[in-house]
Amino acid sequence: MTLSARCQLTGAEPRFGNRISHSHRRTSRRFDPNIQRKRYWLPSEGRYVRLSLSARAIRTVDGIGIEAAVARIRARGEKV
Numbered sequence: 001m002t003l004s005a006r007c008q009l010t011g012a013e014p015r016f017g018n019r020i021s022h023s024h025r026r027t028s029r030r031f032d033p034n035i036q037r038k039r040y041w042l043p044s045e046g047r048y049v050r051l052s053l054s055a056r057a058i059r060t061v062d063g064i065g066i067e068a069a070v071a072r073i074r075a076r077g078e079k080v
Contacts (some may be wrong), residue, residue, distance in 0.1 A: 004035075004052070005032040005033055005035055006033075006035070006052065007033055007035060007052065007053055007054040007056075007057050008051050008052050008053060008057075008073050008078055008080075009051070009053055009054075009057040009060060009061070009069055009072060009073055010053075010054055010056065010057045010060070011076065012033040012054045012056070012057070013033070014030045014031060014032050014033070015030070015031045016028065016029070016030055016031070017029055017030075017031060033054045034054055034055040034056075035052055035053070035054055036052075036053055036054075036055065036058065037050060037051070037052055038050070038051055038053055038058060039051075040061070040066045041066070042066060042067070042070060043067070044067060049066075049070065049080050051073070051080070057069075
């Protein structure tokens, strides 16, 4: 299974830029967000949900709670 480099909560996606060599030649590169697969217990539904979150989004979930985070994800139209 391939894991897409996209955060379900914040929507963080890869950004693109250039590698610059010693001779200053530029080639394309990609900056991927730090995506982690994390499992949370969702008490309102009595089940676990597995989310693909960036490291920053994991801290956000710790702050606002999993219920509010899942509500935000669903508000963006994503399936949980």
